[in-house]
Amino acid sequence: MRSQVLGMVARRFTGGNGPYAGLSMLPDKILWPLHRDGLDPVAKMGQLREEKPVSRLPLPFGMRAWLVTGYEPVRAVLGSVDTYSNDFGRFAGRIGITVERDPGGLGFADPPDHTRLRKMLTPEFTMRRLARLQPRIESIVAGRLDALAATDGTADLWHDFALPIPALTICELLGVPYADREYFQELSTTRFDLGAGGNAALGAIGESLEYIGGLIEQQRREPGRGCSAR
Numbered sequence: 001m002r003s004q005v006l007g008m009v010a011r012r013f014t015g016g017n018g019p020y021a022g023l024s025m026l027p028d029k030i031l032w033p034l035h036r037d038g039l040d041p042v043a044k045m046g047q048l049r050e051e052k053p054v055s056r057l058p059l060p061f062g063m064r065a066w067l068v069t070g071y072e073p074v075r076a077v078l079g080s081v082d083t084y085s086n087d088f089g090r091f092a093g094r095i096g097i098t099v100e101r102d103p104g105g106l107g108f109a110d111p112p113d114h115t116r117l118r119k120m121l122t123p124e125f126t127m128r129r130l131a132r133l134q135p136r137i138e139s140i141v142a143g144r145l146d147a148l149a150a151t152d153g154t155a156d157l158w159h160d161f162a163l164p165i166p167a168l169t170i171c172e173l174l175g176v177p178y179a180d181r182e183y184f185q186e187l188s189t190t191r192f193d194l195g196a197g198g199n200a201a202l203g204a205i206g207e208s209l210e211y212i213g214g215l216i217e218q219q220r221r222e223p224g225r226g227c228s229a230r
Helices: 002-014 021-025 028-034 043-051 071-079 088-094 113-125 127-149 157-162 164-174 178-190 198-221
Strands: 054-057 065-068
Touching (some): 113 127, 127 157, 127 164, 157 164
Antiparallel strands (some): 054 065
16 A cells, blocks of 8 residues: 555656656656655665765756755755845846746745744744644544545545645635635645746746735735734
C-alpha cells in the first residue's frame, strides 16, 4: 500500500495530469531532490549532507539555484535575513521579470514586511485558537474519509484527501463561504503549479488577493459572527 501511495505522489510531481505534470519535461538532474526511497530522501541527499551541504543545481536559462541540506546549514540560510532574501520583487528583477503586483505573503517577504505580517497572523495560531478549530478540522477529515469510502475502491489520496484538508482548513481561518470553497481550492492549487509556468501561478495569486479583498469589504459592510467592522 505504501509503495502505491508513493508511486502516486511521484507521478504527481513528475508526470500524469496533476498540477505538477509539466515537471516531467525537466531533466532528472534537476528533479532528483524530489525523489524518495520509500518515505526517505534518496541516498544521494545524505551523501551531499555529509560531503557538500551546499551544492548548485543545474537550472536552465542561466538561473542559479542552490540545494542546501542538513539542519545547521538550512537554519543558517533561513535565519540570515541580511544575506539571503525571500523578496519576490528582488528575485524577479534579477532575472528580468516585471512584477505588476506584489504576490504578497510571508513566503515572499523580508523584514520589516515579514515581521509586520507575522505579528498579524500569530494570534490566529495560538493553542487556544487552534483548539477552537479542532472540532471543525476533525469534521473536515471525517468528511474526506467518508468520501473515500464512497468510491469504487480506487482513490487518489493526493487529490481526494491530502489536498482538500489544508485548503478547507485555511478556508475556515479566512472565513471563505462554503459555496466558494471549491473555487478557492483551485486558486490555492494553481499558485503552486510549477508546470503551468510563472504567469499562471502569479495570476492565481493576484486573483486570490482580489477575492480575499472582496471578502474583507463584505465583512466590513456586514460583519459576521466573531467579526467587527474596522
